[in-house]
Amino acid sequence: MLVRDLLYRWRALFQRKAMEDDLDAELRFHLDRLAEQHVRAGRPPDEARRLSEVALGGVPEVKEQCRESWGVSWADALIRDFWHALVRMRRYPRSAAVVGSSLALGIGMSVAMFSMVDAVLLRPLPFPDQDSIYVIQKADPLAGTHVEELAYPELIDLQESIPGFEYVAVTPTSLYGYARVLETRTADPVQLEASPVSHDFFRVLGVTPRMGREFTDSDERVGAPPVVVISDRTWREHLGADPGIIGRTVRLSGQGHTVIGVMAPGEGFPRGAALWVPLGIDQRVIERRGATFLQAVARAKPGYSRQQIDSDVSALFRRLASEYPEAYSSSQLAIVTPLVNYWTGSARIHLWIVLGASLLLLTAAAISSGGLLLSRAVSRRSEIATHLALGAPPRRIFTQMAAEGAVAGGIAAIAGLGIAYLVIRSLVRWPPAEIPRLSEASLDLNSFCFAAGAAAFVAVVCSLAPGWGASGMRLESAIREGDPRSSVSLRASRARDLFVLAQSAVTFVLVATAVLLVLSYRSVAFVETGFANRDALTMDVTLRGPGLFPAQGFDASTRHAFYSRLLQRLREEPGVTSVGAILLRPLAGPIGWDISYEFEFEAGSWDGGARPKANYEVVTTDYFKTVGSPLLQGRDFDSRDSEEAEPVAIISETLADQVRSAGHTPLGHRVRLGIRWSAGWMRVVGVSGDARYRSGTHSGAHIFVPMLQAAQATRHVVIRGPRPRQELSTLVQRVVKEIDPRQNAGDPLTIGELIDRDTARHRFNVILLLWFGACAVILAVTAVYSVIAETMAARRTEVAIKSALGAPRSRVVRDLVVRTVRFAVLGLAAGTAAVTAFGTLRLDVFRGTSARDPIVLASVAAILFVVSLAAAIWPAWHATRDNRRILLREG
Amino acid sequence: MSGIDLPQGTLDLLILKTLNLERQHGWGISERIRQVSREVLQVRQGSLYPALHRLERRGWIRATWGVSDNNRRAKYYELTPAGRRQLEDASASWRQLSAAVQIILDTA
Numbered sequence: 001m002l003v004r005d006l007l008y009r010w011r012a013l014f015q016r017k018a019m020e021d022d023l024d025a026e027l028r029f030h031l032d033r034l035a036e037q038h039v040r041a042g043r044p045p046d047e048a049r050r051l052s053e054v055a056l057g058g059v060p061e062v063k064e065q066c067r068e069s070w071g072v073s074w075a076d077a078l079i080r081d082f083w084h085a086l087v088r089m090r091r092y093p094r095s096a097a098v099v100g101s102s103l104a105l106g107i108g109m110s111v112a113m114f115s116m117v118d119a120v121l122l123r124p125l126p127f128p129d130q131d132s133i134y135v136i137q138k139a140d141p142l143a144g145t146h147v148e149e150l151a152y153p154e155l156i157d158l159q160e161s162i163p164g165f166e167y168v169a170v171t172p173t174s175l176y177g178y179a180r181v182l183e184t185r186t187a188d189p190v191q192l193e194a195s196p197v198s199h200d201f202f203r204v205l206g207v208t209p210r211m212g213r214e215f216t217d218s219d220e221r222v223g224a225p226p227v228v229v230i231s232d233r234t235w236r237e238h239l240g241a242d243p244g245i246i247g248r249t250v251r252l253s254g255q256g257h258t259v260i261g262v263m264a265p266g267e268g269f270p271r272g273a274a275l276w277v278p279l280g281i282d283q284r285v286i287e288r289r290g291a292t293f294l295q296a297v298a299r300a301k302p303g304y305s306r307q308q309i310d311s312d313v314s315a316l317f318r319r320l321a322s323e324y325p326e327a328y329s330s331s332q333l334a335i336v337t338p339l340v341n342y343w344t345g346s347a348r349i350h351l352w353i354v355l356g357a358s359l360l361l362l363t364a365a366a367i368s369s370g371g372l373l374l375s376r377a378v379s380r381r382s383e384i385a386t387h388l389a390l391g392a393p394p395r396r397i398f399t400q401m402a403a404e405g406a407v408a409g410g411i412a413a414i415a416g417l418g419i420a421y422l423v424i425r426s427l428v429r430w431p432p433a434e435i436p437r438l439s440e441a442s443l444d445l446n447s448f449c450f451a452a453g454a455a456a457f458v459a460v461v462c463s464l465a466p467g468w469g470a471s472g473m474r475l476e477s478a479i480r481e482g483d484p485r486s487s488v489s490l491r492a493s494r495a496r497d498l499f500v501l502a503q504s505a506v507t508f509v510l511v512a513t514a515v516l517l518v519l520s521y522r523s524v525a526f527v528e529t530g531f532a533n534r535d536a537l538t539m540d541v542t543l544r545g546p547g548l549f550p551a552q553g554f555d556a557s558t559r560h561a562f563y564s565r566l567l568q569r570l571r572e573e574p575g576v577t578s579v580g581a582i583l584l585r586p587l588a589g590p591i592g593w594d595i596s597y598e599f600e601f602e603a604g605s606w607d608g609g610a611r612p613k614a615n616y617e618v619v620t621t622d623y624f625k626t627v628g629s630p631l632l633q634g635r636d637f638d639s640r641d642s643e644e645a646e647p648v649a650i651i652s653e654t655l656a657d658q659v660r661s662a663g664h665t666p667l668g669h670r671v672r673l674g675i676r677w678s679a680g681w682m683r684v685v686g687v688s689g690d691a692r693y694r695s696g697t698h699s700g701a702h703i704f705v706p707m708l709q710a711a712q713a714t715r716h717v718v719i720r721g722p723r724p725r726q727e728l729s730t731l732v733q734r735v736v737k738e739i740d741p742r743q744n745a746g747d748p749l750t751i752g753e754l755i756d757r758d759t760a761r762h763r764f765n766v767i768l769l770l771w772f773g774a775c776a777v778i779l780a781v782t783a784v785y786s787v788i789a790e791t792m793a794a795r796r797t798e799v800a801i802k803s804a805l806g807a808p809r810s811r812v813v814r815d816l817v818v819r820t821v822r823f824a825v826l827g828l829a830a831g832t833a834a835v836t837a838f839g840t841l842r843l844d845v846f847r848g849t850s851a852r853d854p855i856v857l858a859s860v861a862a863i864l865f866v867v868s869l870a871a872a873i874w875p876a877w878h879a880t881r882d883n884r885r886i887l888l889r890e891g
Numbered sequence: 892m893s894g895i896d897l898p899q900g901t902l903d904l905l906i907l908k909t910l911n912l913e914r915q916h917g918w919g920i921s922e923r924i925r926q927v928s929r930e931v932l933q934v935r936q937g938s939l940y941p942a943l944h945r946l947e948r949r950g951w952i953r954a955t956w957g958v959s960d961n962n963r964r965a966k967y968y969e970l971t972p973a974g975r976r977q978l979e980d981a982s983a984s985w986r987q988l989s990a991a992v993q994i995i996l997d998t999a
Contacts, residue, residue: 056936071948
């Protein structure tokens with residue numbers, strides 16, 4: 001029956017014409033029969049027809065009652081209301097445009113931001129039961145390091161002493177330097193990021209290859225035949241999606257590897273890995289506790305909580321520190337991070353902030369649109385009051401307003417989805433910063449639901465207040481327009497005051513947040529990084545040979561010969577000003593070589609305690625000159641610093657200060673490195689300016705040793721010259737190939753780009769927030785302006801009389817604006833309270849400033865106050881100019 | 892025209908009952924109710940059609956266009972199985988109601 005009922009109503013709604021025709025014919029038949037009766041009774045046909053219509057009870061009335069029986073009268077009313085709403089929009093095209101575009105902007109921005117947050121943060125990773133996967137690292141606060149790495153033996157420790165883990169695996173902390181050169185017969189060799197992993201790695205992640213198998217412990221033995229698991233992307237892009245790839249041999253950095261598996265798409269962990277190789281195939285890696293370059297990933301058994309893991313792993317690390325005091329610092333701590341948080345890192349807070357800001361913008365847009373619709377309701381007050389006086393229930397007025405809000409919300413949602421689509425497309429096309437999974441952002445079902453929710457929210461805000469205000473309008477007050485107190489219903493004016501307050505509060509929060517972010521960004525981005533030559537180009541020229549570690553296949557003299565020749569050749573090229581090489585280029589990431597050091601004056605004083613650590617770099621002659629890092633004292637490395645000569649080092653200013661404060665001269669002082677001080681003493685020959693090597697926010701101490709005296713290979717070329725960067729990078733690639741055709745130079749980035757990349761997320765945040773803040777200010781100005789303009793329109797007679805009676809113009813204006821401005825100020829106060837409360841969260845993104853900084857808050861409040869005041873005074877001043885004429889016209 | 896106005900809700904019952912005999916158009920239904928009740932019950936003709944449409948929406952009667960005795964197109968209503976069940980239910984409760992009212996009237 002329900003189905004039939006619905007079908008009937010459906011027909012009544014959508015086949016209205018046929019229903020009406022039927023009804024017409026049916027009643028016509030009845031009337032004809034009635035009329036026939038009357039004619040038979042001797043009445044003339046005209047009267048017969050009239051009598052029969054009377055007997056039926058009025059054709060229009062009967063028809064209306066029948067329509068009610070169809071069960072769609074509510075829909076009829078709704079359609080009528082919507083139609084009227086559209087008609088009114090056409091009648092006031094300017095305010096419709098303002099409402100439509102501000103709402104569309106608000107919805108569009110928030111939908112775009114939501115889609116981004118959804119793709120990056122909310123959508124689960126491609127790993128089943130992702131919440132039980134953890135990344136385990138170490139930190140050593142006393143040594144001043146943020147991340148300490150693990151060594152392979154600790155994998156065994158974790159597996160054996162923590163039964164709560166189902167699987168544990170280790171992998172290097174960064175992809176840095178494990179790339180392999182894939183030689184295909186068809187194309188040029190390509191450099192692919194590779195991640196060495198211990199054999200349970202994929203079991204920890206809970207994924208299985210789409211083809212082939214994952215690693216087993218027999219793949220991870222010293223001397224095991226080399227095998228590789230490749231990513232879906234590698235398989236498609238470089239191996240022609242060969243379905244018979246499993247079991248084939250591919251050449252990676254000159255060594256044949258059997259392909260044993262192909263992973264499913266999207267399962268690139270660590271992010272960017274194009275292939276995975278077994279880790280524990282090197283005797284030194286397996287045995288040495290000092291070979292720290294790893295992090296652990298572990299899958300917890302069900303019910304094993306994060307707190308439990310935290311305390312168990314910390315206990316384990318403490319025990320290891322006491323068992324192996326020569327290997328571990330006693331102050332080392334466990335850092336256990338859920339994989340999801342690890343994955344998104346600092347992008348998390350940035351994304352939440354932009355989503356929050358876009359929602360505030362949406363709120364501001366809804367409030368200002370609601371205010372505009374309310375103003376329009378007020379301008380229609382005589383019409384509405386007449387309706388009410390004639391007995392229209394307030395509910396009807398309310399639904400009319402609701403229809404208007406819903407139409408505005410609906411149109412804005414459609415336009416907003418268009419805006420969101422464009423914003424998402426451009427964010428994916430030109431990613432503002434390195435944000436994992438950003439490329440997956442799209443307008444999907446979630447986004448549509450979010451847009452619908454936003455539209456509903458907008459519709460409610462836009463219809464509640466005008467409806468509430470309008471349904472309280474009374475005829476008397478509407479008629480007595482001259483009376484200022486009754487010219488607008490009390491409710492309507494109260495609603496308007498609240499709108500001004502809320503709008504001003506929201507605007508304050510947005511602008512203050514934007515200003516705080518700018519200040520914080522300024523303190524991060526314009527920090528003295530210590531690299532003056534932003535145009536210096538850096539390139540990855542890691543020597544790659546067979547074996548786990550890329551440079552393993554090369555002895556020191558081969559490496560040195562290669563690099564010396566490379567630098568020599570480049571130096572001789574025209575258009576190259578200077579060229580050098582370094583182990584890890586600046587700002588490449590938070591992970592680097594942290595190494596303990598000890599100056600001569602403090603030798604032995606660290607026994608048993610935590611030793612401070614410094615960033616360790618291997619550089620060549622001219623490196624400092626190329627990147628523009630000043631040498632404050634002493635000299636650069638040069639040809640004197642050969643393998644046989646006395647070991648030397650250059651230290652950064654921070655370290656030099658330590659030496660100075662101990663009463664020694666840095667130049668000529670000696671320093672040694674490493675846990676067992678095996679490297680021996682090195683003479684300090686230079687002091688370099690402080691520079692930021694890990695990230696713009698972390699200053700640190702640095703120790704540089706010359707390439708020829710270091711056990712580690714340089715991996716990056718830095719080059720500078722008047723030639724365009726493209727030419728420089730082609731040049732380096734060409735020369736590298738000429739010296740050794742199996743090698744490859746990749747990943748060209750200038751120092752400037754490295755600095756920008758380091759702060760890109762922050763900058764992205766700042767730019768968006770500034771935009772949102774600017775939009776909010778415009779909305780607030782429009783809102784205040786329209787309230788005053790509306791008041792002016794309603795009170796122009798009163799104003800004209802006042803002026804005519806000799807009231808000074810300034811006083812008339814003051815009377816008009818004081819109320820609105822007072823509520824704007826209250827809103828600013830509310831906003832200040834909100835931001836101050838928010839400030840207690842002490843978010844890292846506000847580094848270098850404080851959300852409770854009174855100067856910042858006061859300045860923002862003052863500026864917004866001036867802007868609101870101007871927006872209020874302008875229309876009032878403008879309108880009081882021609883009072884006499886107004887009065888005459890009105891008169 | 893004298894007669895008793897229909898109590899609330901009885902019009903539906905009368906329509907169903909009338910249609911139980913044969914399919915009929917609106918005019919026919921009103922004529923028939925008048926005749927059978929010996930002109931006692933006066934169906935307000937204007938309220939007949941909303942009632943018919945409501946019953947149709949509920950699925951108790953079905954409407955088809957047909958040709959009337961004077962060769963004109965007319966909208967005929969007929970009972971559906973659901974309408975027949977509804978008629979039984981409604982007549983039963985009507986009988987109960989009128990019997991109860993009768994008892995009260997007799998004894999009081």
